[in-house]
Amino acid sequence: MKKPPLIWTNILLFAITFLGAAILVPWYGITYGYGIAEWVAFVALAFASGLSITAGYHRLWSHRTYKSHWSMRLLFALGGALALQNSALHWSSDHRIHHKHVDDNDKDPYSANMGFWYSHIGWMLREYQAQRYHDYKNVRDLQNDKIVMWQHKHYLSLMLIMNIGLPALLGWLNGDIWAMLLMAGLLRLVVVHHCTFFINSLAHIWGKQPYTDKNTARDNGILAVFTYGEGYHNFHHIFENDYRNGIHWWQYDPTKWLINMMAWTGLATQLRVTPQERIERAKLQMQLTRTRNKVEHLANGEEILEKLHDEYELLKTHISDYYQAHKELLDAKRQKLTHNQLMLRVEQLKQDLLMRKRNWKLLTANYA
Ligand SMILES: [Zn+2]
Numbered sequence: 001m002k003k004p005p006l007i008w009t010n011i012l013l014f015a016i017t018f019l020g021a022a023i024l025v026p027w028y029g030i031t032y033g034y035g036i037a038e039w040v041a042f043v044a045l046a047f048a049s050g051l052s053i054t055a056g057y058h059r060l061w062s063h064r065t066y067k068s069h070w071s072m073r074l075l076f077a078l079g080g081a082l083a084l085q086n087s088a089l090h091w092s093s094d095h096r097i098h099h100k101h102v103d104d105n106d107k108d109p110y111s112a113n114m115g116f117w118y119s120h121i122g123w124m125l126r127e128y129q130a131q132r133y134h135d136y137k138n139v140r141d142l143q144n145d146k147i148v149m150w151q152h153k154h155y156l157s158l159m160l161i162m163n164i165g166l167p168a169l170l171g172w173l174n175g176d177i178w179a180m181l182l183m184a185g186l187l188r189l190v191v192v193h194h195c196t197f198f199i200n201s202l203a204h205i206w207g208k209q210p211y212t213d214k215n216t217a218r219d220n221g222i223l224a225v226f227t228y229g230e231g232y233h234n235f236h237h238i239f240e241n242d243y244r245n246g247i248h249w250w251q252y253d254p255t256k257w258l259i260n261m262m263a264w265t266g267l268a269t270q271l272r273v274t275p276q277e278r279i280e281r282a283k284l285q286m287q288l289t290r291t292r293n294k295v296e297h298l299a300n301g302e303e304i305l306e307k308l309h310d311e312y313e314l315l316k317t318h319i320s321d322y323y324q325a326h327k328e329l330l331d332a333k334r335q336k337l338t339h340n341q342l343m344l345r346v347e348q349l350k351q352d353l354l355m356r357k358r359n360w361k362l363l364t365a366n367y368a
């Protein structure tokens, strides 16, 4: 089969910026040196553009996991132009298809089943799905967002202003335009490009699947560091409407922290979170599947399976009992009703649940 035509604009863009970052940036550093201002600007603009993609393009516009004040949407639109990853409208359209048809080589724009290179960058180098490039049916809601449409219309000029104009201005203020263009412009662009591309490539290849194995998405704490917290991709693909990717306090998710900060200052509202019960049940289901696969072939497999299923059902009941009582307690508190009895019951159920979880852990650990 003939391969689709090459997209030369993208090929040249990626090749020239990559080579420039790999050759020009170190050459200038060795010859003239960089100062602290260039390094600070590099880090600041890397976060500004990266977080505009993750908190803006991804969690706000593609998945609508929260609502945001226009001032933040404007910043995300500018930061998204700085990141040079197409307009928010186009990006979100691609991304919604990615979730809907994940791993489907014909439909998923960056299907991980096509391999690392394709899902990382190859998908942008040829006209693989040209028939839908201008089809924005799946982002009709975003077409009502004036800032999204303004960015889409003026994308080319915004992208030039942000990537050349802004670093040049900073460099002029600091007294070395070329140093700033190379560090805050070029190197920053290439680093952020590949770090965010890792979410489509590596985050579908490398890591654990604690919540679902129905798609290739993985949870990976190391990757989270390079992707502004998007490394918890297995969680994200099953609970895509959650504004968090790293749900535990110890997980590195600066995108979530930014949204939290926006919420504290009133710039973000209606943050959506998945009920904890659903998360626990998904995790439990995966543990059951995994253990089942391991014991099935054992000599006394049937006997173990029976025990496993009994314990699983018991734990499932305990989980729903606990969360049901917990919800009743919250309702009672909200309505200012007396809730001493309820509180005791919740505490008791919590202890029971912890015990069941310990049993489950011991049982499954035997076959891990
Ligand atoms: Zn997503």
Ligand SMILES: [Zn+2]
Residues within 6 Å of the ligand: 098, 199, 200, 204, 217, 233, 237
């Ligand atoms: Zn994905």
